[in-house]
Amino acid sequence: MFDIAGELHRWLDEGREFAVATVVSVNGSAPRGPGAALAVDSGGTAIGSVSGGCVEGAVYDLCARAVEDGQARVERFGYSDEDAFAVGLTCGGVIDVLVAPVLVRTPARRVLRAALSAVVRGEPGALVRVVEGPAELLGGALLVRPDGSYEGGLGGPAELDRTAAGEAGALLEAGRTGTVGVAVSGAVRGSPGPGSGGGAHCPGGPTLFVESSVPPPRMIVFGAIDFAAALVRAGKFLGYHVTVCDARPVFATRARFPDADEVVVDWPHRYLRGTGTDARTVLCVLTHDAKFDIPLLEAALALPVAYVGAMGSRRTHGVRERRLREAGVGERELSRLRSPIGLDLGARTPEETALSIAAEIVAARRGGTGVPLTGSATPIHHDGHSAAAA
Structure with a gap:
C-alpha cells in the first residue's frame, strides 16, 4: 500500500471512501511483490496495480464490493490449467490479496492516515494487518514505529498487539515486508509467507502482514x-x-x-x-x-x-x-x-x-545470475529475495 501512499493520503484529505487491495504473499513467479497495491474509491476511480494487468479487473470488482459492504477479505489468484478463461496469473504464480475498505466509519482509518502521513514525510514505520485468522480481525491495523511504540489495534487481546509490534519492529529494522504468524496468546509460530519472523510452530493463530516503510537505500x-x-x-x-x-x-x-x-x-x-x-x-x-x-x-x-x-x-x-x-x-x-x-x-x-x-x-x-533468460532454466523471480528492501 505504501507504493501509492501519496495518492491515498490525498484521498483521505479529500474525505473520500475507498478500498485498498494489497498483495500480501507471493508464491512462484508474479509480476509484483508483497506490498503492491490497487485502490478504488466510491466513484470508481482506480490507482495502483497488484499484478501488472493479469487480475486487475477482478481485484477492481473486489474493491468496489468492499466499498459497498464494508467487509475486508483475502482472495487468492493463481493459474488454472483446467479453465483457460479463469481469472489468474498467466505467469503461473500465486498471489494472496488483502482487500480492505477505508470508509468514514472504518475504525482503522485513523491509523492508516497516520501510517500514510509517515510515509509521505519519509519517516520509517511498519503497518501490521491480519491476513489469516478470525474474520473480525481482518479490519484491524497497527502502526509500529522504530522506537517500539505503536498505535491502533488488531482487534484481539492486548498481548497480540504487543507481540505483533515486536515482530513488526524486527522486520522494520531489516527494511523488510512480509508475513509472520503468531499464536492467539501472542507467541510466534511458524509462517509460510515471505519475510516470516520464524519461531516455534504454534498452530491456530493469526497470520500478520507487516508492510515496512524505510528511507530509500x-x-x-x-x-x-x-x-x-x-x-x-x-x-x-x-x-x-x-x-x-x-x-x-x-x-x-x-x-x-x-x-x-x-x-x-x-x-x-x-x-x-x-x-x-x-x-x-x-x-x-x-x-x-x-x-x-x-x-x-x-x-x-x-x-x-x-x-x-x-x-x-x-x-x-x-x-x-x-x-x-x-x-x-x-x-x-x-x-x-x-x-x-x-x-x-x-x-x-x-x-x-x-x-x-x-x-x-x-x-x-x-539474487539473479545475470545470464540471459532465453534458453536458461533459471527462475525469473527469486523467492528468497521476494521481501521488499526499499
Missing part, C-alpha cells in the same frame, strides 16, 4: 567523472538516495551532478568512515586511482553493505588486489569486491556502462 558514487553522472541517473531511477563524493572540488560540483541528492567534497575513505551505511547500501568506486582506491576499499570491504564495486581494467584489478592484500585485506573481504565493476554487456558509453553497473546491483540485490 543509499548509493555512494566515488569519483566525479563522466561515468558517475550517468550512474547517478541510473541510481535515482532504481530508487536510491545517491551521493557523489570526490576530493577534488573542481569536479565535485552540483552543476556537474544535478541529479544527485548530495555532492560531497572530501577524501573518499574519510567520508565513508564518517557517514551512515547499512545492509542495503551500494558503494561504487569509479576513481580507479590507487591513492583514492586502496584506502577507500579497505574501509568499504570491512562494512556490512550490500555491494562494493570498483571500476578499472583487468590489469588495474590485479594490481588493486595485490595492494589490498599488502594492506592486510583478507581473502574473505576481497571475495566481496566486484571488479571490474558491472556485467558484461559490451558497454562503451557512460550510459551503457551505468546500465551494466545497475544491472549487476539489481542481480546482487535480488
